[in-house]
Amino acid sequence: MTEVVYTVSGQVAYITLNRPEALNAITPAQRDRLITLLGEASADPSVRAVVLTGTGRGFCAGADLRGGGSSGERIAGDVARTIRQGAQRLIAAVLDCEKPVIAAVNGTAAGLGAHLALACDLVLAAESAKFIEVFVRRGLVPDGGGAYLLPRVIGPQRAKELMFFGDTVSAADAERLGLVNRVVPDEELEKTARDWAERLATGPTRALALTKQLVNASLDSDRTTAFAAEAAAQEINMTTEDAREGVASFVERRSPEYRGR
8 A cells, every 4th residue: 555645637746645544754765755755846837736635534643653763772862853844844845845735634633733734825624524633642742843833823822721631622623723724514514615726726836835935934933034035036037938927927918827837
């Protein structure tokens, strides 16, 4: 069985976690495969949007803690190195992908799985989806960028509430908190994700990439830095074919036809 399924259709790359019996808990091999696929989608001009989802009842139950790690003596620095090279590298691959990434959360998103969804640019959730900051239940500190991502989405107090208690958050509550963009009936999740992705895939791909970078960086920037980055991004974007097409279509009073270049 292929544990990560990758297909491209209509300029949209679909990345599907496929270990339904484990609620798509991520093994190291799956993690590395995801990082590779996100990098390939980012660099492939024929891919203009990405959908990340799972099979079965789980979107992703987090890192697979039953993976049989080393039973030898733990050396100082091992844990930090594992986090840097593993969970953090995966989250960075989503944040750094130059194509818009949609999370289609089909079921439970726990721990690293929740952070994987939150790292995406847009988050769709099925009505049966659940989000769990599960780390505290295991006596662990949140990793996979959770303490970075969550406060930026819902604010520090709400983030601490979810991380301190580890309660299960329903899809409806996730939408109320601002964790997700939209909740849809389970049977409509796949179609809605496809519709959103196909719409993004007809957009000005480089402009979307630059916009993604600006928004992500703005959360860590002062005004002067953010304004300088904005001006530089616009300068770069004005060299693209799509920018010229966008301006021309406006002048000519017609719909633009963007080619992602």
